[in-house]
Amino acid sequence: MAFNFDTPTNRLDTDSLRWDTFDHQKVLPLWVADMDFQSPPCVIEALTKRVQDGVYGYTHAPLELNRLIAKYLLEHYHWQIDPDWIVILPSVVSGLYTAVQQLTQQDEKVLLPNPIYHHFKLACTSANRQFEQMQLQLENERWVLPNDSLANLVTHKTKLALLCNPQNPGSTVFTELELRAFGDFCIEHDLWICSDEIHAGLVLDEYKSHIPIASLSKEISLRTVTLMSFNKTFNFPGTGLAWAVAENPKLRTAMQFSLNETIAPPSLFAYTASLATLKDGEPWRQELIQYLRVNRDLIKNTIADIDKLSIGKMEASYLAWIDCSHLNYQNPHQLLLEAGLATSPGSQFGLANFIRLNFGTQRARLNQALEIIRKTCY
Numbered sequence: 581m582a583f584n585f586d587t588p589t590n591r592l593d594t595d596s597l598r599w600d601t602f603d604h605q606k607v608l609p610l611w612v613a614d615m616d617f618q619s620p621p622c623v624i625e626a627l628t629k630r631v632q633d634g635v636y637g638y639t640h641a642p643l644e645l646n647r648l649i650a651k652y653l654l655e656h657y658h659w660q661i662d663p664d665w666i667v668i669l670p671s672v673v674s675g676l677y678t679a680v681q682q683l684t685q686q687d688e689k690v691l692l693p694n695p696i697y698h699h700f701k702l703a704c705t706s707a708n709r710q711f712e713q714m715q716l717q718l719e720n721e722r723w724v725l726p727n728d729s730l731a732n733l734v735t736h737k738t739k740l741a742l743l744c745n746p747q748n749p750g751s752t753v754f755t756e757l758e759l760r761a762f763g764d765f766c767i768e769h770d771l772w773i774c775s776d777e778i779h780a781g782l783v784l785d786e787y788k789s790h791i792p793i794a795s796l797s798k799e800i801s802l803r804t805v806t807l808m809s810f811n812k813t814f815n816f817p818g819t820g821l822a823w824a825v826a827e828n829p830k831l832r833t834a835m836q837f838s839l840n841e842t843i844a845p846p847s848l849f850a851y852t853a854s855l856a857t858l859k860d861g862e863p864w865r866q867e868l869i870q871y872l873r874v875n876r877d878l879i880k881n882t883i884a885d886i887d888k889l890s891i892g893k894m895e896a897s898y899l900a901w902i903d904c905s906h907l908n909y910q911n912p913h914q915l916l917l918e919a920g921l922a923t924s925p926g927s928q929f930g931l932a933n934f935i936r937l938n939f940g941t942q943r944a945r946l947n948q949a950l951e952i953i954r955k956t957c958y
């Protein structure tokens with residue numbers, strides 16, 4: 581391997597959200613979703629050079645950024661877009677909040693999956709919008725949308741459906757068939773779609789690839805805002821840059837709401853990091869995927885040996901969604917925390933009997949975590 585993911589990185593005294601929340605002498609913190617790896621060398625070099633310039637004035641997006649993103653989407657996902665369909669954002673989360681606020685009126689409703697990354701619900705509550713939850717079901721070890729019963733959730737007030745693909749938590753990489761069914765459902769009920777695809781670069785399943793829902797047809801594309809970023813895959817969420825793709829000019833205008841006003845533009849370092857990734861990040865990403873696959877298998881094998889825990893397929897990303905119902909313990913997150921492992925509580929995403937374990941870390945640390953799980957959950 582050209583890149584070494586086993587080298588421990590120091591995150592103490594770096595104001596790391598994940599490492600500073602608990603006493604690191606007592607608790608191994610594998611919760612919030614960033615990785616313990618350094619970003620790719622091409623990113624570090626580009627940022628170092630930019631820092632050494634010493635002048636950090638107001639900076640516009642690099643002129644080639646949209647063109648390179650469009651090229652990337654074509655090469656990686658066979659998705660042909662016009663660079664002008666892209667709206668650059670500081671983060672995917674700000675895009676989620678803007679989409680909910682701008683694509684629905686005060687008395688209109690939103691559909692969202694459950695369990696789900698907590699900002700989906702927060703985006704609705706902060707905009708004072710009601711939402712209905714599409715309860716994901718475990719089928720053949722994959723968390724999938726209940727396509728047959730979705731229509732029951734729709735009223736004439738429903739205007740927007742949120743999708744998370746790959747799904748967090750649960751890590752489903754939705755298939756073309758599943759996405760087409762969802763797209764058809766949204767067409768039938770005349771719903772806008774906002775698809776959060778931030779985990780697209782982290783598909784671990786050897787037989788799956790990421791399919792942007794908007795790439796399936798012009799009809800779907802014209803009703804979809806796709807949110808993407810390199811923050812997760814290349815591990816620089818602290819610099820923060822994302823983008824929305826919207827073919828429909830009305831949706832594009834909606835996503836520009838308040839940009840550069842109450843929503844600040846990305847920092848110049850975010851432009852630098854994203855551009856370096858677009859140009860030279862791919863070899864690192866390929867090796868990251870190999871490394872994460874081994875971590876995934878370690879977790880799968882460990883959980884298979886513990887009767888009281890279970891887990892579905894881990895098709896993407898570095899977030900293991902572990903079912904602890906059979907532990908018969910009301911708060912499995914607290915149980916593990918007391919044993920020295922911080923996970924994310926399932927209640928944060930909508931299912932209290934689960935925990936989410938971040939395995940974007942050095943293997944030695946993951947083994948430590950799995951040992952704690954073994955001892956605590958047998």
Ligand SMILES: Cc1ncc(COP(=O)(O)O)c(C=O)c1O
Binds near residue numbers: 671697744748778817
């Ligand atoms: C589905 C999903 N969307 C968005 C984010 C956060 O994105 P950003 O840091 O660009 O706001 C996360 C982070 O875990 C996520 O899992």
